[in-house]
Amino acid sequence: MSLNSSSITQADVAPKQPLLRLDAVGKTFGTHVVLEDIDLSLAAGEVVAIIGPSGSGKSTLLRCINQLEPPTTGRVTIGDTTIEAGHTPTRRELMVLRRSIGMVFQSFNLFPHLTVLRNVSLAQERVMGRTREQADAVSMQLLARVGLADKAQQFPSRCSGGQQQRIAIARALALDPQIMLFDEPTSALDPELGLEVLSVMRELAEGGMTMIVVTHEMRFAENVSDRVIIMADGRIVEQGPSGTVMRNPQTERAQRFLHAVKDR
Amino acid sequence: MTQDMLLTMVSGVPWTIALTAVALLIGVVLGIPLCAMRMSKLVVLRMVANTLILTLRAIPPIVWLFFIFFGLDTGYVSLNPFQAAAIGLGLITAANMAEIYRGAMSAIHSGQSEASMALGLSTYHRFFDVLGPQLFRVALPSAASYAIGLLKDSAIASTIGVHEIAFEASHVSQRTFRGLDVYAVAGLLYILLSLPIAWASRWADLHLRARVAR
Ligand SMILES: Nc1ncnc2c1ncn2[C@@H]1O[C@H](COP(=O)(O)OP(=O)(O)OP(=O)(O)O)[C@@H](O)[C@H]1O
Ligand SMILES: [Mg+2]
Numbered sequence: 415m416s417l418n419s420s421s422i423t424q425a426d427v428a429p430k431q432p433l434l435r436l437d438a439v440g441k442t443f444g445t446h447v448v449l450e451d452i453d454l455s456l457a458a459g460e461v462v463a464i465i466g467p468s469g470s471g472k473s474t475l476l477r478c479i480n481q482l483e484p485p486t487t488g489r490v491t492i493g494d495t496t497i498e499a500g501h502t503p504t505r506r507e508l509m510v511l512r513r514s515i516g517m518v519f520q521s522f523n524l525f526p527h528l529t530v531l532r533n534v535s536l537a538q539e540r541v542m543g544r545t546r547e548q549a550d551a552v553s554m555q556l557l558a559r560v561g562l563a564d565k566a567q568q569f570p571s572r573c574s575g576g577q578q579q580r581i582a583i584a585r586a587l588a589l590d591p592q593i594m595l596f597d598e599p600t601s602a603l604d605p606e607l608g609l610e611v612l613s614v615m616r617e618l619a620e621g622g623m624t625m626i627v628v629t630h631e632m633r634f635a636e637n638v639s640d641r642v643i644i645m646a647d648g649r650i651v652e653q654g655p656s657g658t659v660m661r662n663p664q665t666e667r668a669q670r671f672l673h674a675v676k677d678r
Numbered sequence: 679m680t681q682d683m684l685l686t687m688v689s690g691v692p693w694t695i696a697l698t699a700v701a702l703l704i705g706v707v708l709g710i711p712l713c714a715m716r717m718s719k720l721v722v723l724r725m726v727a728n729t730l731i732l733t734l735r736a737i738p739p740i741v742w743l744f745f746i747f748f749g750l751d752t753g754y755v756s757l758n759p760f761q762a763a764a765i766g767l768g769l770i771t772a773a774n775m776a777e778i779y780r781g782a783m784s785a786i787h788s789g790q791s792e793a794s795m796a797l798g799l800s801t802y803h804r805f806f807d808v809l810g811p812q813l814f815r816v817a818l819p820s821a822a823s824y825a826i827g828l829l830k831d832s833a834i835a836s837t838i839g840v841h842e843i844a845f846e847a848s849h850v851s852q853r854t855f856r857g858l859d860v861y862a863v864a865g866l867l868y869i870l871l872s873l874p875i876a877w878a879s880r881w882a883d884l885h886l887r888a889r890v891a892r
Binding site: 480482505508509512513515516517519521522523524525526527536537540541582585586589 | 792796807886
């Protein structure tokens with residue numbers, strides 16, 4: 415590569431704003447420090463996998479990003495909205511933040527009293543102000559995309575876990591989020607059902623969605639994500655391109671963790 | 679037992695139903711803010727709610743009715759027996775409903791609230807679209823058995839002169855010097871009234887239960 419082309423790359427990359435940025439984010443419950451000094455920035459289209467031992471703060475980190483858990487220190491910036499720890503965000507800021515960020519939970523958390531279609535439509539009507547017809551039309555498209563158009567009129571309890579999780583993905587996508595957060599989306603599923611969820615996620619990633627995925631699926635982390643973050647004791651202990659981190663971790667803590675889970 | 683006696687007793691049925699229904703309505707509605715206060719983040723509100731609930735539940739209903747009917751009747755407020763009984767039983771029901779709601783709330787998975795918030799739903803929509811309907815379903819069986827209890831407890835309104843079933847029964851009994859058959863009929867009337875509540879609640883429970891997160 416010539417000097418020339420590398421300088422062009424520099425110029426191209428430098429002004430480009432990250433989609434999401436965390437600066438020195440920390441979270442303490444009482445005296446229990448759960449997250450410490452987390453810096454993270456995410457470019458549009460990037461897929462980041464977060465792995466790490468149980469209790470290392472992975473879920474808490476995701477929940478701090480969309481303010482389900484207000485961080486005790488630091489800043490979360492998405493687009494031109496910055497939420498500073500210690501200042502209660504305004505309703506507007508919260509709304510902007512949560513519309514921009516979709517979240518998928520380990521336990522699906524579908525609304526059991528609503529049909530699958532209403533599950534996907536509800537927030538479109540209440541948050542985006544779409545009419546029932548508009549919302550239902552969007553929902554049907556999304557349900558078709560996750561392969562569940564035929565379940566639209568069913569209640570969630572009649573769907574398998576894998577189907578429920580795909581519905582939950584459709585529900586989050588319905589608000590046109592810029593970023594999707596996944597908190598161990600397959601951990602509550604049999605491996606086989608997990609696969610159908612993973613394949614939907616893989617398609618999303620290939621379609622250019624920006625994603626943060628907390629996962630125990632080492633293969634997903636290695637093959638689908640661009641970047642892997644390893645957390646331990648509330649800190650990021652190692653991060654980098656997925657191939658490098660997964661196959662050739664540098665820090666002792668990361669090596670220990672990957673060794674312990676290498677059979678999965 | 680003559681037809682006349684029977685008719686007199688049946689004439690108490692509408693009053694029993696009305697008293698139970700009004701007290702239940704008052705309780706179901708007032709129980710919501712009371713429960714909200716009980717679960718508030720503000721210590722003061724919680725303390726007020728706790729005190730109210732404790733007082734309403736610790737004092738026997740009959741004492742409440744006497745207190746409201748005889749005690750409050752000081753010239754400014756003048757309540758007829760039905761109003762006094764409805765208010766008294768209604769307030770007691772509110773305290774109990776608040777506790778039933780609170781129990782139901784804890785039975786709803788916290789993930790429901792989190793999913794609503796993550797979707798950007800406002801507090802209002804979170805309650806009315808997501809939590810409320812599920813609360814209703816979870817609270818229904820306990821609320822129904824409370825309603826049956828209330829139906830029976832409404833008999834104490836006879837002591838302040840509401841012409842409901844128990845009042846009419848004791849009236850007939852005193853007039854005719856008959857006890858056994860008169861009170862047996864009264865008992866039967868209460869059974870007949872509570873059956874539909876039990877059936878409706880069982881039916882609703884069967885049909886709605888599957889749609890609540892566990
Ligand atoms: N609401 C809370 N109150 C107090 N402590 C909490 C709370 N939420 C989480 N914690 C603590 O924070 C630590 C990190 O929890 P977190 O759920 O983020 O871990 P995790 O990495 O997601 O673990 P897992 O892999 O088991 O899901 C744990 O020690 C947990 O007990
Ligand atoms: Mg977790």
